[in-house]
Amino acid sequence: MTATQGKQHGVDVRDLERILERCKLELTPVDEVLPNLFIGNVAIAQNRTHLKKMGITHVLNAAHKKQGSIGDQEFYGEVFLYHGIPAEDSSKFDLSVYFRPAADFIHTALKKKDGKVFVHCIMGMSRSATLVLAYLMLKRRLPLRDAVQTLVKRRAVFPNRNFLNQLLELEEQLQRKRRFCPLL
Known part of the structure; x- marks a missing residue:
């Protein structure tokens, strides 16, 4: 989609x-951006003790297997449920192919009693923020502008322009679907 579209x-x-x-806001290692939904950096993600103290139950890694990003289900063991997305900033x-799986993972985790989700990439600014924005759009039905405004009240984020364009495309798809089926 072009900027004009x-x-x-x-x-x-x-x-x-x-x-x-x-x-x-200043960029911090971790912030609670919605109740029980956190965005943070890789240092927090690799500190299982800290995650446990925070009450985290689910970890969504938007930099799975990328340099500097350790983590898989074996690393997290039975304490945390892990989902990895091998995204590049x-x-x-094309991060959009992961929007629905990531949103489903977050949504399912937050529906669980005591479910708390930690979403991260390397710095917790672009990939992770983009996936949380997609979640807000897909599961909370927020328009993109409202989702961005919600997020920046709680964390310093800055998705790259490519990811912002993909979110704009998602918004256009959702608007088209909702025009024809308002309950979606």
Whole structure:
């Protein structure tokens, strides 16, 4: 989708980047962005003791098997349920193929009694934030602009432009579907 196409629906990449740039928060190792939903960096992800103290039950790694990102189900054992997505923070990577699986993982975890989800990449700014935004759009039915505004109130995030365009495409798909089937 081009920026012009996105603008037809009231928002384009530049609008989203302006919202992200207005965030006054400092980047921290981890933040609770919604009740029981956390975004953070790889250092927190690799500290199982800290995750346990936080009450984390599920770990979603948006940098699975990437340099500097250790983690798989064996690493987390029986204490945490793990889901890895081998995403690259690049202008070419198609993260959109993982939007639904990631949203389903987060949604299922949060529905569990005492479920707490930690979503991370390397810094906790782009890949992980994009997957949480997709979750907000797919499962919480938030428009992209509202999802971004919700997130920047709680964490300094900045998805790359490629990922923002993929989220705009998701928004367009959801709008089309909801036009024809409002209960979706």
